[in-house]
Amino acid sequence: MNTMPPILYFFALCNLVIGSGAFVLGGILQPMSASLGISVAAAGQAMTAYAVATAVLAPLLIILTARWPRKRAVQLALALFTAGCLVCALAPNLPLLLLGRVLMGAGAMFTAAASALAVSMVVPALRGRALSITFLGMSISYAVGLPIGAWLGFEFGWRVPVWLSAAASGAALAAASWLIPANMASAGTSFAGFQAAARQGAVLRVWGRTLLYFIAIFSVFAYVGPVLHALNPMNSAQLSATLAVFGLAGVGGTLMGGWATDRFGALRTMRVQLAVLVAMMCLLPLTRGSVPATMAVLVLWGIAGFGLMAPQQSRLASLSPAQAPLLLSLNGSMLYVGTALGAVISGALLDHVGFAQLGWVGVPFGLLAMLTLVFDRMPARVPASAAA
Template identity: 85%
Template sequence: MPRILYFFALCNLVIGSSAFVLGGILQPVGAALGISVAAAGQVMTAYAVATAVLAPVLIILTAKWSRKRAIQLALGFFTLGGLVSALAPDLTTLLLGRVLMGAGAMFSAAASALAVSMVPPALRGRALSITFLGMSISYAVGLPMGAWLGLEYGWRVPVWLSAGASLAVLLAASWLIPASMASAGSSFAGFRAAARQGAVLRVWLRTLLFFIAIFSVFAYVGPVLLTLNPMSSTQLSVTLAVFGLAGVAGTLVGGWANDRFGALKTILVQLAVLTSTMCLLPLTAGNVPATLATLVAWGIAGFGLMAPQQSRLASLSPAQAPLLLSLNGSMLYIGTALGAVISGALIDSVGFAHLGWVGAPFGLLAILTLVFDRAPAACPAVPNPS
């Protein structure tokens, strides 16, 4: 595999940790800025909306740029947003910083498009799994560590560290990425042609649906786990770290399975496992090992979906991969927001312990989108390069 993919993984580790670290420390953020926790929670919404809207626009505006310049712009926006967030004296400034970070999240789509363009089709899954490995690791390492730092030393400490890490990867990108990497050539005209494909629309719809399913529970994962099995804060942190490690494994398994069995078969199995675990989770109340085993299976299946989804999308229109993948990211963040809204509206009636049953129907709908898809002709096997 090209070595630059491991650098992309490092960048995604920084982006994932920086983007979501505030979610674990909203209470100290609210206390420091003199706002409610609910108001502080809007920093997560601002990032999600900015990523969904601005990242695809920036992909188009930088279509004729070299990939190095586009990635420098993305990491530059992300670093500037981190600095603004760390210095923010009020909620308005903090939201501005989060919007800038959301714009910089175009990096993930640009890096994914580069990853699939640098390897043969038979190795796309593994290339994508390496690229997004950092995002998975951020859930297992970056987020728990950032939350601990924020609770112990104040919310600005992990934000400053995140801004410093963003600056470091920006400088490293300027040194490591060859200037000769050409433009991927995305355009509105090409996008319209690609978006007419029903298969493309089904990938986007599937991403939207399974992220609604996942975040129907994960948006409130702390209260859900504490309701199922009362535990200390340390036990909760360890449980979430185990879930994150399962996600790391899932990312690697998803890439391997995509290349071994094909995207559609891999997606079907993982969606079936994900939906089953969401149905089972409420039934594990009072049984910590059962809850943990269900979360591990959920993490492997949920995180493992991204590589085959992206591989499928890139194979449908390779020339438009950057924009298509960016819009797939938009569906991810819209699904994240909708999942939180839907489950939030039903908490009073169903309770935290049963939110898995709120998300499961969306998982079933995601499975139904596969009915109309057919696998493309198999790619010839490519030996794994040493």
């Protein structure tokens, strides 16, 4: 039976709320810094605080709530995220803003918990599609939530999109309390079991692969506005439209990644997607002066980059299903560490290569991510009909 559990679409909606609330500040740093009387660089630490909290606190909370019913764990995650949004919306200064972002980062444990629930609800042959649906909201947040939030922030003040994030997260918390069954059991994550799972070379390669390809991606996207302007000068409306197109490509890539994982297997899917991603990174600097060429490269980049999440998560969950919540949470940690490192590496090389050539900075890291696949063997795949 190929029908997906309806609760997965609710998880996708929650991830849309979390993704939009988490990253919207990146687009409105200027008005936020002016309102709080701080520099733009200092305001940017709000993004760092969220990334660090997600990398450190979310896995810790997964361990501490391992024996809880899943409904309580989800409620805790959404309550923390809502509280963090409220603190940010009310923050009169940078320290309180950072505290709010830390609470939001802790609440981001929801994404790993929801992913683990998704793989537990379907047969193994359908895990890719289940994960792609769950992660779909995060992709949509790039295409819809971020551009709308940035527009609201510039037009009506930076606190408006933050208040909306708080309201949406509170509504998600209320809906979770109603929709998720109270008797949904824990997946049984424990630190002892996690130690055994983490010693597997295949698990370490998944984490390393996530780290490497996010370094590659964010060596460019940490400075995406200046990069696109260097390639083809554009106004703010054109830039927003370009980013929206990239986000929509990411939505399509997320769904295609889930389908391809179930159809061809996680490893085959990742090999193709990483090859496409590296190729687009090589081609991006060559599209200078041609808007259509730049857009075409960005669309393929979005499809390949976002499409990697489902096969990566499916591969990780298949290696140790009982430890999936913590393994997936730490995979999210690698995502945020890679995001930060990509920005640091490209920033250090910026004076030497310039914005237009930043695509080439990430190519070695993309190739290293591809190299990790050499050591993984493809398991025998069970057709969906047989598994059902």
